[in-house]
Amino acid sequence: MILPFEPYNPTWKDQFNTIKRELDKLLLPIKASVDHIGSTSVEGLSAKPIIDIIVGLEDENDLDKVPALLANRQYVYYEKYNIDMPYRRFFVLLREKPDKLGLPTCIGTFDKIPDRLNDHALRIAHIHVIPKNSENWVRHIAFRDYLRTHPNVKDEYQALKEGLIKHEWQDGNDYNEGKDAFLQVEEKRAIEWYLAQK
Template sequence: MKLPFEPYNHEWKLTYSNLEKELLQILGSLKPVVAHIGSTSIEGLSAKPVIDILVGLRDESQLDQVPALLMAKNYIYYPKYNEEMPYRRFFIKLKIPPQRLSLPLQFGKGDEMPDIMHDHHYRLAHIHIIPVTSSHWTRHIAFRDYVRSHPAVRAEYQQLKTDLVKQEWKDGNDYNDAKDAFMKRTEKAAVEWYTQSH
């Protein structure tokens, strides 16, 4: 599959802002912190037009309160990743209610993934729920702020994306694997920079 890849769009900020309000309302009892991450959060960077949102909870014990709250509002839950990443709960928000597409509200390990779930035209957002005390919270925020603050790194990332998007991919995970070396190197530099500046 060819992944959709669009020039930076200021509408992404508005989409994020609307989803942030919705998530704060749904998860209000958990007092979450919500942040826009990923390429759509970095002005001037091309991206797949799917908004990545990081939701921070006070501690890991709150993670399992989230699925019932979000699934009740048509967020699709992916418990299939819980074993590999026990510190995170992952959800997808579609542009159309999943019931209208005859989709279940969760996909566990071993569940067959319908082709439509790999089609980025239907995806609005990816929601990553983790504790704010986690190193993964710091890693995501540091990477975003570092790339925003370093034009040369942003240009390198833009060129990598431009090259990779021309290729055929099995799915988004394959594409992410191809970015892995750049991401790991940049994340390491970003966390060092972020730690020193905060």
């Protein structure tokens, strides 16, 4: 599978703002903040044209309220991932409602992920729901802000991604594993830098 990879596009910020407005309304019953993360949130950085969004929850007990609040819309809930990442709830926002595409609205714990869901052309955004007081929320926000303020690191990350995208990957998870060594080092530096700003 060849993943789509595009130069930075200013419309990604507009796409995020549109999705944020919807999420702010849908998540009104709980205390949540919606932020743009990932490569599409860093001006000048190439990326897969899928908007990464982090929803920070004030109360960890609200994690399992989110699937019902996003139900019957264009979101697919990956309940399957809760086993490996119990601190997170993950959703993919599709271009149409899943049932119109012949896809499930939820990938259960023991379900196989349909091959069609690996078609990145169907995806608009990835939604990561995480408690705000967790190290994982800090990691995502810190790395985004670090890339925005450290052009040399951004350029190094860009070069890595350009090399990786030339390979054929089974899915997006394999591609992400190719970035792991770089991310482990730079995310640690980003967190130290971010916490020092506080």
